[in-house]
Amino acid sequence: MNLKILLLPGDGIGTEVTAAAVDVLKTVGKKFGHTLELSEGLLGGVAIHKTGTPFPKDTEELCLKADATLMGAVGLPEFDTAPPSQRPEAGLLGIRRVLDVFANLRPVRTWKALVDSSPLKNHVVEGTDMIIVRELTGGLYYGQPRGIENDRAFNTMSYTRQEVERVTHTAFKLAGNRRKKVTSVDKSNVLEVSQFWRKVVVDVAQQYPDIQLEHMLVDNAAMQMVLNPRQFDVMLTENTFGDILSDVGGILAGSIGMLPSASLGMKKGLYEPVHGSAPDIAGQNKANPLGAIGSVAAMLEYTFGLNKEAAAVNDAIGKVLESGRVTADLRPKGSPATTQEVGKAVSEAI
Ligand code: NAD
Numbered sequence: 001m002n003l004k005i006l007l008l009p010g011d012g013i014g015t016e017v018t019a020a021a022v023d024v025l026k027t028v029g030k031k032f033g034h035t036l037e038l039s040e041g042l043l044g045g046v047a048i049h050k051t052g053t054p055f056p057k058d059t060e061e062l063c064l065k066a067d068a069t070l071m072g073a074v075g076l077p078e079f080d081t082a083p084p085s086q087r088p089e090a091g092l093l094g095i096r097r098v099l100d101v102f103a104n105l106r107p108v109r110t111w112k113a114l115v116d117s118s119p120l121k122n123h124v125v126e127g128t129d130m131i132i133v134r135e136l137t138g139g140l141y142y143g144q145p146r147g148i149e150n151d152r153a154f155n156t157m158s159y160t161r162q163e164v165e166r167v168t169h170t171a172f173k174l175a176g177n178r179r180k181k182v183t184s185v186d187k188s189n190v191l192e193v194s195q196f197w198r199k200v201v202v203d204v205a206q207q208y209p210d211i212q213l214e215h216m217l218v219d220n221a222a223m224q225m226v227l228n229p230r231q232f233d234v235m236l237t238e239n240t241f242g243d244i245l246s247d248v249g250g251i252l253a254g255s256i257g258m259l260p261s262a263s264l265g266m267k268k269g270l271y272e273p274v275h276g277s278a279p280d281i282a283g284q285n286k287a288n289p290l291g292a293i294g295s296v297a298a299m300l301e302y303t304f305g306l307n308k309e310a311a312a313v314n315d316a317i318g319k320v321l322e323s324g325r326v327t328a329d330l331r332p333k334g335s336p337a338t339t340q341e342v343g344k345a346v347s348e349a350i
Contacts, residue, residue, distance in 0.1 A: 001034045003304060006066035008043040008059065011088060012277025013287035014072020020289035020343025021070060021296050027347040028300065028309050039066065043095065044074025044088035054091030060098055068303040069095070070295065071272035077279050096136055101263035101270045102163065103170040104134040105298070106246045113321035114254035117330045120226060128252050130232040133171040134242025136263055138163045141239050157193045159238065164200040170264065171236035172208040178233050181212045185221045185237035185245065197238060222248060246274055255329040257288025260295040262302050269303040271295040285338040288327040290317055293346055316349035
Protein backbone atom coordinates (compact mmCIF):
# COMPACT_ATOMS: atom_id res chain seq x y z
CA MET A 1 0.00 0.00 0.00
CA ASN A 2 1.18 3.54 -0.70
CA LEU A 3 0.92 5.75 2.41
CA LYS A 4 0.80 9.44 1.51
CA ILE A 5 1.59 11.31 4.71
CA LEU A 6 2.32 14.94 5.53
CA LEU A 7 4.65 15.61 8.48
CA LEU A 8 4.26 18.81 10.49
CA PRO A 9 6.80 18.60 13.32
CA GLY A 10 6.00 22.12 14.58
CA ASP A 11 7.78 23.59 17.62
CA GLY A 12 9.72 22.53 20.70
CA ILE A 13 9.56 18.81 21.47
CA GLY A 14 7.19 18.45 18.48
CA THR A 15 10.24 18.09 16.22
CA GLU A 16 11.90 15.53 18.51
CA VAL A 17 8.91 13.22 19.00
CA THR A 18 7.96 13.43 15.32
CA ALA A 19 11.46 12.31 14.29
CA ALA A 20 11.12 9.25 16.54
CA ALA A 21 7.62 8.51 15.22
CA VAL A 22 8.79 8.76 11.59
CA ASP A 23 11.53 6.20 12.28
CA VAL A 24 8.86 3.83 13.57
CA LEU A 25 6.70 4.50 10.51
CA LYS A 26 9.65 3.66 8.24
CA THR A 27 10.23 0.44 10.15
CA VAL A 28 6.58 -0.55 9.67
CA GLY A 29 6.83 0.29 5.96
CA LYS A 30 9.89 -1.95 5.56
CA LYS A 31 8.59 -4.84 7.62
CA PHE A 32 5.08 -4.97 6.13
CA GLY A 33 5.98 -3.94 2.55
CA HIS A 34 4.31 -0.51 2.32
CA THR A 35 5.77 2.46 0.48
CA LEU A 36 5.86 5.81 2.24
CA GLU A 37 5.28 9.02 0.33
CA LEU A 38 6.30 11.59 2.93
CA SER A 39 6.13 15.36 2.60
CA GLU A 40 6.99 17.96 5.23
CA GLY A 41 5.47 21.37 5.98
CA LEU A 42 5.51 24.29 8.40
CA LEU A 43 3.00 24.89 11.17
CA GLY A 44 3.01 26.98 14.34
CA GLY A 45 5.84 29.17 15.63
CA VAL A 46 8.35 27.90 13.09
CA ALA A 47 5.89 28.85 10.33
CA ILE A 48 5.47 32.36 11.78
CA HIS A 49 9.25 32.78 11.80
CA LYS A 50 9.68 31.62 8.20
CA THR A 51 6.49 32.89 6.53
CA GLY A 52 4.82 35.35 8.91
CA THR A 53 1.74 33.15 9.48
CA PRO A 54 1.12 30.06 11.67
CA PHE A 55 -0.71 28.15 8.90
CA PRO A 56 0.84 29.01 5.52
CA LYS A 57 -1.01 28.40 2.23
CA ASP A 58 1.64 25.81 1.22
CA THR A 59 0.85 23.76 4.32
CA GLU A 60 -2.86 24.00 3.59
CA GLU A 61 -2.31 22.62 0.08
CA LEU A 62 -0.02 19.85 1.31
CA CYS A 63 -2.46 18.64 3.96
CA LEU A 64 -5.31 18.48 1.46
CA LYS A 65 -3.14 16.38 -0.90
CA ALA A 66 -2.03 13.88 1.77
CA ASP A 67 -4.16 10.97 3.05
CA ALA A 68 -3.12 11.72 6.61
CA THR A 69 -1.10 14.29 8.54
CA LEU A 70 1.20 13.56 11.46
CA MET A 71 1.74 16.58 13.66
CA GLY A 72 4.18 17.13 16.53
CA ALA A 73 3.14 20.12 18.66
CA VAL A 74 3.03 23.89 18.32
CA GLY A 75 3.68 26.76 20.71
CA LEU A 76 6.60 29.01 21.64
CA PRO A 77 6.81 31.11 24.82
CA GLU A 78 7.82 34.22 22.83
CA PHE A 79 4.25 34.39 21.46
CA ASP A 80 2.56 34.05 24.87
CA THR A 81 1.26 37.62 24.87
CA ALA A 82 0.39 37.79 21.16
CA PRO A 83 -3.33 37.98 20.21
CA PRO A 84 -4.86 34.50 19.63
CA SER A 85 -4.95 34.88 15.83
CA GLN A 86 -1.18 35.55 15.71
CA ARG A 87 -0.11 32.73 18.02
CA PRO A 88 1.30 29.37 16.84
CA GLU A 89 -1.83 27.65 18.22
CA ALA A 90 -3.90 29.47 15.56
CA GLY A 91 -2.19 27.13 13.07
CA LEU A 92 -3.66 24.18 14.91
CA LEU A 93 -7.18 25.55 14.77
CA GLY A 94 -6.63 26.43 11.10
CA ILE A 95 -5.58 22.95 9.99
CA ARG A 96 -8.40 21.32 11.97
CA ARG A 97 -10.88 23.58 10.22
CA VAL A 98 -9.45 23.03 6.72
CA LEU A 99 -9.42 19.25 7.13
CA ASP A 100 -12.84 19.45 8.82
CA VAL A 101 -11.76 16.90 11.40
CA PHE A 102 -14.68 17.21 13.77
CA ALA A 103 -14.05 14.21 16.02
CA ASN A 104 -10.95 13.99 18.18
CA LEU A 105 -10.31 10.52 19.57
CA ARG A 106 -8.13 10.30 22.64
CA PRO A 107 -7.56 6.78 23.89
CA VAL A 108 -6.59 6.65 27.57
CA ARG A 109 -5.31 3.34 28.84
CA THR A 110 -3.20 2.38 31.78
CA TRP A 111 -0.36 0.18 30.58
CA LYS A 112 0.45 -2.57 33.07
CA ALA A 113 4.09 -1.54 33.28
CA LEU A 114 3.10 2.03 34.11
CA VAL A 115 0.65 1.50 36.95
CA ASP A 116 3.33 2.58 39.41
CA SER A 117 4.07 5.76 37.43
CA SER A 118 0.61 7.21 37.94
CA PRO A 119 0.33 9.55 40.91
CA LEU A 120 -2.99 7.80 41.63
CA LYS A 121 -3.21 4.59 43.63
CA ASN A 122 -2.70 1.37 41.65
CA HIS A 123 -6.13 -0.06 42.45
CA VAL A 124 -7.74 3.10 41.04
CA VAL A 125 -5.95 3.26 37.69
CA GLU A 126 -5.39 -0.44 36.96
CA GLY A 127 -7.43 -1.66 34.00
CA THR A 128 -8.42 1.81 32.75
CA ASP A 129 -9.28 1.61 29.06
CA MET A 130 -11.39 4.47 27.81
CA ILE A 131 -11.54 6.72 24.79
CA ILE A 132 -12.50 10.37 24.90
CA VAL A 133 -14.34 11.60 21.80
CA ARG A 134 -14.04 15.37 21.78
CA GLU A 135 -15.92 17.56 19.30
CA LEU A 136 -13.16 19.56 17.64
CA THR A 137 -14.42 22.15 15.19
CA GLY A 138 -17.28 23.87 17.02
CA GLY A 139 -18.13 25.35 20.40
CA LEU A 140 -16.35 28.06 22.34
CA TYR A 141 -13.05 27.94 20.42
CA TYR A 142 -14.69 28.88 17.11
CA GLY A 143 -17.91 30.64 18.12
CA GLN A 144 -18.65 34.18 16.90
CA PRO A 145 -18.87 36.88 18.08
CA ARG A 146 -15.67 36.94 20.11
CA GLY A 147 -13.48 39.79 21.21
CA ILE A 148 -11.98 42.08 23.81
CA GLU A 149 -13.32 45.56 24.50
CA ASN A 150 -11.94 48.00 27.04
CA ASP A 151 -13.72 46.65 30.10
CA ARG A 152 -15.30 43.49 28.76
CA ALA A 153 -14.34 40.34 26.86
CA PHE A 154 -16.60 37.70 25.33
CA ASN A 155 -16.68 34.35 23.54
CA THR A 156 -19.62 32.41 22.16
CA MET A 157 -20.43 28.76 22.72
CA SER A 158 -22.67 27.48 19.97
CA TYR A 159 -23.48 24.13 18.34
CA THR A 160 -25.71 23.16 15.43
CA ARG A 161 -27.71 19.92 15.35
CA GLN A 162 -25.55 18.62 12.49
CA GLU A 163 -22.32 19.29 14.42
CA VAL A 164 -23.56 17.36 17.45
CA GLU A 165 -25.05 14.54 15.39
CA ARG A 166 -21.94 13.67 13.40
CA VAL A 167 -19.62 13.46 16.41
CA THR A 168 -22.24 11.48 18.33
CA HIS A 169 -22.36 8.93 15.50
CA THR A 170 -18.56 8.61 15.72
CA ALA A 171 -18.80 7.90 19.47
CA PHE A 172 -21.59 5.32 19.16
CA LYS A 173 -19.85 3.50 16.28
CA LEU A 174 -16.66 3.28 18.34
CA ALA A 175 -18.58 2.00 21.36
CA GLY A 176 -20.07 -0.72 19.16
CA ASN A 177 -16.57 -2.17 18.71
CA ARG A 178 -15.76 -1.81 22.40
CA ARG A 179 -17.72 -2.29 25.64
CA LYS A 180 -20.88 -0.68 24.27
CA LYS A 181 -21.23 2.25 26.61
CA VAL A 182 -21.25 6.00 25.86
CA THR A 183 -21.03 8.63 28.59
CA SER A 184 -22.04 12.02 27.23
CA VAL A 185 -20.54 14.86 29.27
CA ASP A 186 -22.16 18.30 29.41
CA LYS A 187 -23.16 21.15 31.72
CA SER A 188 -26.88 21.02 31.09
CA ASN A 189 -27.74 22.31 34.57
CA VAL A 190 -26.34 25.72 33.53
CA LEU A 191 -25.85 26.00 29.75
CA GLU A 192 -28.50 26.04 27.03
CA VAL A 193 -25.91 24.69 24.58
CA SER A 194 -25.52 21.65 26.83
CA GLN A 195 -29.29 21.11 27.08
CA PHE A 196 -29.41 21.09 23.29
CA TRP A 197 -26.35 18.80 23.14
CA ARG A 198 -28.05 16.30 25.46
CA LYS A 199 -31.28 16.35 23.44
CA VAL A 200 -29.47 15.66 20.14
CA VAL A 201 -27.37 12.89 21.69
CA VAL A 202 -30.56 11.21 22.98
CA ASP A 203 -32.08 11.46 19.49
CA VAL A 204 -29.04 9.89 17.80
CA ALA A 205 -28.87 7.16 20.46
CA GLN A 206 -32.23 5.78 19.22
CA GLN A 207 -30.32 4.42 16.22
CA TYR A 208 -28.00 2.39 18.46
CA PRO A 209 -30.29 0.32 20.72
CA ASP A 210 -27.51 -2.02 21.84
CA ILE A 211 -25.35 0.82 23.22
CA GLN A 212 -25.90 2.04 26.77
CA LEU A 213 -26.05 5.84 27.06
CA GLU A 214 -25.49 7.80 30.25
CA HIS A 215 -25.15 11.56 30.86
CA MET A 216 -22.75 13.18 33.29
CA LEU A 217 -22.12 16.79 34.24
CA VAL A 218 -18.60 17.89 33.42
CA ASP A 219 -17.58 18.78 36.98
CA ASN A 220 -18.65 15.35 38.17
CA ALA A 221 -16.93 13.73 35.16
CA ALA A 222 -13.60 15.32 36.13
CA MET A 223 -14.00 13.85 39.62
CA GLN A 224 -15.18 10.42 38.43
CA MET A 225 -12.18 10.12 36.09
CA VAL A 226 -9.82 10.12 39.06
CA LEU A 227 -12.16 8.28 41.48
CA ASN A 228 -13.21 5.39 39.26
CA PRO A 229 -11.89 5.63 35.68
CA ARG A 230 -12.73 2.00 34.88
CA GLN A 231 -16.44 2.91 34.70
CA PHE A 232 -15.85 4.69 31.36
CA ASP A 233 -15.76 3.15 27.89
CA VAL A 234 -16.42 5.97 25.37
CA MET A 235 -16.72 9.50 26.78
CA LEU A 236 -18.36 11.94 24.36
CA THR A 237 -18.06 15.67 24.93
CA GLU A 238 -17.84 19.10 23.35
CA ASN A 239 -14.67 20.98 22.47
CA THR A 240 -13.71 22.87 25.64
CA PHE A 241 -14.76 20.19 28.14
CA GLY A 242 -12.88 17.59 26.10
CA ASP A 243 -9.76 19.71 26.03
CA ILE A 244 -9.71 19.86 29.81
CA LEU A 245 -10.79 16.28 30.57
CA SER A 246 -8.20 14.77 28.24
CA ASP A 247 -5.42 16.26 30.37
CA VAL A 248 -6.90 14.39 33.33
CA GLY A 249 -6.42 11.37 31.07
CA GLY A 250 -2.69 12.12 31.16
CA ILE A 251 -2.64 11.34 34.87
CA LEU A 252 -4.36 8.01 34.29
CA ALA A 253 -1.89 7.03 31.56
CA GLY A 254 1.17 7.80 33.71
CA SER A 255 2.28 10.84 31.71
CA ILE A 256 0.78 13.24 29.21
CA GLY A 257 3.65 12.15 26.93
CA MET A 258 1.95 8.74 26.57
CA LEU A 259 -1.26 9.99 25.00
CA PRO A 260 -1.91 9.71 21.25
CA SER A 261 -4.80 11.32 19.41
CA ALA A 262 -6.62 10.96 16.13
CA SER A 263 -8.78 13.67 14.60
CA LEU A 264 -11.20 12.37 12.02
CA GLY A 265 -13.53 13.96 9.51
CA MET A 266 -15.34 12.41 6.59
CA LYS A 267 -12.12 11.73 4.63
CA LYS A 268 -8.81 12.95 6.05
CA GLY A 269 -7.14 12.18 9.35
CA LEU A 270 -4.92 14.35 11.53
CA TYR A 271 -2.78 12.56 14.09
CA GLU A 272 -0.87 14.12 16.97
CA PRO A 273 0.21 13.45 20.53
CA VAL A 274 -2.03 15.22 23.05
CA HIS A 275 0.84 17.13 24.68
CA GLY A 276 2.13 20.56 23.71
CA SER A 277 5.58 21.79 22.73
CA ALA A 278 6.90 21.54 26.33
CA PRO A 279 9.35 24.49 26.22
CA ASP A 280 10.71 23.41 29.63
CA ILE A 281 12.33 20.27 28.16
CA ALA A 282 12.60 21.18 24.45
CA GLY A 283 15.89 20.51 22.69
CA GLN A 284 17.13 18.17 25.42
CA ASN A 285 16.28 14.77 23.89
CA LYS A 286 14.20 14.07 27.01
CA ALA A 287 10.64 14.07 25.67
CA ASN A 288 8.59 10.89 25.73
CA PRO A 289 7.88 9.98 22.07
CA LEU A 290 5.32 7.25 22.84
CA GLY A 291 2.30 9.56 22.42
CA ALA A 292 3.57 10.45 18.93
CA ILE A 293 4.35 6.81 18.18
CA GLY A 294 0.89 5.78 19.41
CA SER A 295 -0.50 8.38 17.01
CA VAL A 296 1.26 6.53 14.17
CA ALA A 297 -0.53 3.36 15.29
CA ALA A 298 -3.84 5.24 15.26
CA MET A 299 -3.11 6.53 11.74
CA LEU A 300 -2.36 3.04 10.46
CA GLU A 301 -5.65 1.80 11.91
CA TYR A 302 -8.12 4.63 11.25
CA THR A 303 -6.90 6.13 7.94
CA PHE A 304 -5.28 3.14 6.26
CA GLY A 305 -7.20 0.26 7.84
CA LEU A 306 -3.89 -1.50 8.62
CA ASN A 307 -4.96 -3.13 11.87
CA LYS A 308 -2.17 -5.72 11.97
CA GLU A 309 0.47 -3.00 11.56
CA ALA A 310 -1.21 -0.81 14.21
CA ALA A 311 -1.26 -3.73 16.64
CA ALA A 312 2.45 -4.36 15.96
CA VAL A 313 3.26 -0.76 16.94
CA ASN A 314 1.12 -0.90 20.09
CA ASP A 315 2.60 -4.27 21.10
CA ALA A 316 6.08 -2.81 20.62
CA ILE A 317 5.18 0.16 22.86
CA GLY A 318 4.06 -2.35 25.52
CA LYS A 319 7.35 -4.26 25.23
CA VAL A 320 9.44 -1.12 25.59
CA LEU A 321 7.45 -0.10 28.67
CA GLU A 322 8.00 -3.57 30.18
CA SER A 323 11.74 -3.27 29.52
CA GLY A 324 11.87 -0.16 31.73
CA ARG A 325 14.00 1.83 29.23
CA VAL A 326 11.72 4.85 29.29
CA THR A 327 12.02 8.65 29.48
CA ALA A 328 12.24 10.63 32.71
CA ASP A 329 8.53 11.55 32.86
CA LEU A 330 7.73 7.86 33.51
CA ARG A 331 10.12 7.83 36.48
CA PRO A 332 12.22 4.78 35.54
CA LYS A 333 14.18 2.96 38.24
CA GLY A 334 17.54 3.44 36.47
CA SER A 335 18.78 6.37 34.43
CA PRO A 336 16.18 7.64 31.96
CA ALA A 337 16.34 6.86 28.25
CA THR A 338 16.45 9.60 25.62
CA THR A 339 13.72 10.34 23.07
CA GLN A 340 15.84 8.78 20.34
CA GLU A 341 16.62 5.66 22.37
CA VAL A 342 12.94 5.01 23.07
CA GLY A 343 12.07 5.48 19.37
CA LYS A 344 14.82 3.06 18.36
CA ALA A 345 13.70 0.52 20.97
CA VAL A 346 10.14 0.58 19.58
CA SER A 347 11.48 0.03 16.04
CA GLU A 348 13.58 -2.90 17.25
CA ALA A 349 10.60 -4.42 19.06
CA ILE A 350 8.60 -4.27 15.82
P1 NAD B 1 2.73 20.88 27.46
O1 NAD B 1 1.92 19.67 27.13
O2 NAD B 1 3.64 21.36 26.42
O3 NAD B 1 3.57 20.59 28.79
C1 NAD B 1 2.96 20.33 30.05
C2 NAD B 1 3.96 19.59 30.95
O4 NAD B 1 4.07 18.22 30.50
C3 NAD B 1 5.38 20.16 30.89
O5 NAD B 1 5.98 20.04 32.16
C4 NAD B 1 6.08 19.25 29.91
O6 NAD B 1 7.49 19.16 30.11
C5 NAD B 1 5.40 17.93 30.13
N1 NAD B 1 5.36 17.14 28.87
C6 NAD B 1 4.56 17.40 27.80
N2 NAD B 1 4.81 16.50 26.84
C7 NAD B 1 5.77 15.69 27.29
C8 NAD B 1 6.46 14.57 26.72
N3 NAD B 1 6.19 14.11 25.48
N4 NAD B 1 7.41 13.97 27.46
C9 NAD B 1 7.69 14.41 28.71
N5 NAD B 1 7.08 15.45 29.31
C10 NAD B 1 6.13 16.09 28.59
O7 NAD B 1 1.69 22.03 27.88
P2 NAD B 1 1.97 23.56 28.24
O8 NAD B 1 3.27 23.69 28.97
O9 NAD B 1 0.73 24.02 28.85
O10 NAD B 1 2.11 24.28 26.84
C11 NAD B 1 3.35 24.57 26.18
C12 NAD B 1 3.05 25.13 24.80
O11 NAD B 1 2.42 24.13 23.99
C13 NAD B 1 2.07 26.30 24.83
O12 NAD B 1 2.49 27.23 23.86
C14 NAD B 1 0.74 25.67 24.47
O13 NAD B 1 -0.16 26.58 23.90
C15 NAD B 1 1.18 24.62 23.48
N6 NAD B 1 0.25 23.47 23.34
C16 NAD B 1 0.17 22.93 22.11
C17 NAD B 1 -0.59 21.80 21.92
C18 NAD B 1 -0.60 21.16 20.56
O14 NAD B 1 0.26 21.48 19.75
N7 NAD B 1 -1.50 20.26 20.28
C19 NAD B 1 -1.27 21.21 22.98
C20 NAD B 1 -1.14 21.80 24.26
C21 NAD B 1 -0.37 22.92 24.42
